[in-house]
Amino acid sequence: MSAGLPPNARTLVGIGDDAAVLATPDGRVVATTDFLLEGRHFRRDWSSAADVGHKAAARSLADCAAMGAVPTALLVALAAPPGLAVSWARELTEGLAAECARVGASVIGGDTAQADRVLLAVTGLGDLAGRPPVLRSGARPGDLVAVAGPLGHAAAGLALLQAGLTEDPLVAAQLRPAPPYDAGPEAASLGATAMIDVSDGLLADLGHIARASGVLIDLDSARLRPGDRLQHAARAVAAAVLHNPLDRTSQVSRPAGTDALTWVLTGGEDHALAAAFPDGTRLPPRWTVIGAVRQPAGDAGGGVVLDGQPRAGLPGWDHFA
């Protein structure tokens, strides 16, 4: 699958030997592996092959960025049904390469196999450029909590697809999310104390930071109000659902609902970056402050609250312990 996959300057040995060799001048390498599964993360009747390539690459590239690293390379294990068209695999490869090109990364290796459904396991490698990695465990009381990138757009796109509303521009956010990769190294340079990419939903992922850091994250609902595009999509989905039940024959594990605030708080897959920064950090415009880090009361442990109050009942909500 080397055709259409140009190496970059860091690729010392590329596709075609027993293994690749990547330059890591920093003396460390960031590494992560993620699945992208047909039926769970995409449907071939909704996503083009190029969409699938973009989305598979985005998951691992965003994980690297969430450590504060510049993503540098991918290794792609692709299992596919034997009858899959050669053109589909070629377009998938083009999608992988195009998403990598957004950050200057390359596909440097991989493997192929047969399976009943399309399955990708993508390993991302990244470069910290001399900075410490930004972990989930470093948030401290008094820190700001901010987010870069869209929230709830991919979830809205899924709901629109489930409702058959394929013309809404938010559908693209589900099929081909566009993580703000360079916001990751930017946050590291600004002194971010903790960071995560929003893959499971804002509340769930901030819950990971809160528990790993042993802090309370208090979100300001006024900063999380869904914008006009999300509100419009929610009304459109609700109207469509009145006439036809949602299509949940696939991607069933993530019914996307019809409520715009739920999309913002619990929708994953946009791969926005959420980070904690020391109070007073001057953040570039693409970072929106959405809350603050507080000391948990007594021995309550880490958790996430909205306007100071626990708010249970939302899918993806991490209960305040």
Next chain:
Amino acid sequence: MSAGLPPNARTLVGIGDDAAVLATPDGRVVATTDFLLEGRHFRRDWSSAADVGHKAAARSLADCAAMGAVPTALLVALAAPPGLAVSWARELTEGLAAECARVGASVIGGDTAQADRVLLAVTGLGDLAGRPPVLRSGARPGDLVAVAGPLGHAAAGLALLQAGLTEDPLVAAQLRPAPPYDAGPEAASLGATAMIDVSDGLLADLGHIARASGVLIDLDSARLRPGDRLQHAARAVAAAVLHNPLDRTSQVSRPAGTDALTWVLTGGEDHALAAAFPDGTRLPPRWTVIGAVRQPAGDAGGGVVLDGQPRAGLPGWDHFA
């Protein structure tokens, strides 16, 4: 899946964050990804969960060794049926960790998902320790060709299993191959000009070196005679097949046959290391010289011959171009 997976000194950030961070003091990292698929590479009625972990790790660790690198870390993507016992996954993890421990490597990350059959995609990372990587393309006329590790044992083990002869000690070579990992960095230190791990079969894999290097590899059949254990297994399989046809309901793509020399020449999965060395290199005892590199005649291109003669008709045989 972090339980039972101890980090090593190179693991700066292990399992549990968005990505791992691995020390790469050499300034380069070797990286490779390989599938291990139920039905194709193992059967759960033949392999224990620990066997599967060992085998999955071995594929990627051996690829790193074949570059001349010391394997340092694995990332493991595991898809499994929802009904799979928790104990099976735990024993798989123990097998992965135990195989890693043979070389001082650690499992530093991964992902899990559901699938109809067990599937692993394992990424191996390795350290070249200041040496140039040993590629497939460096073999030169006049070089020795040598191999470290067993040939044909895993193929014999598969044939024994297919014939129902589960008591033969060679069965273990199929279920849990033991690649000579440290022979890889050793070969690099000795000046190996080309190297590969024997995963597809000796003839096929030497064919990769021959074509990449544009040379002829001439094997000496006297050096490749199957030993007593292989001969004994071949007779046992042949006798059993007289009474019962081979079980080829699974792992069907690799019928292992009954001929010991065929196992040696075309059996993969032992992950022996095959390398070319400058003539006169003093090789440690575990390396067996099996042939020599020659200049191809005219514009014939690279290929492999046995005792100076092309030998077609064997599965896995790479025809002399």
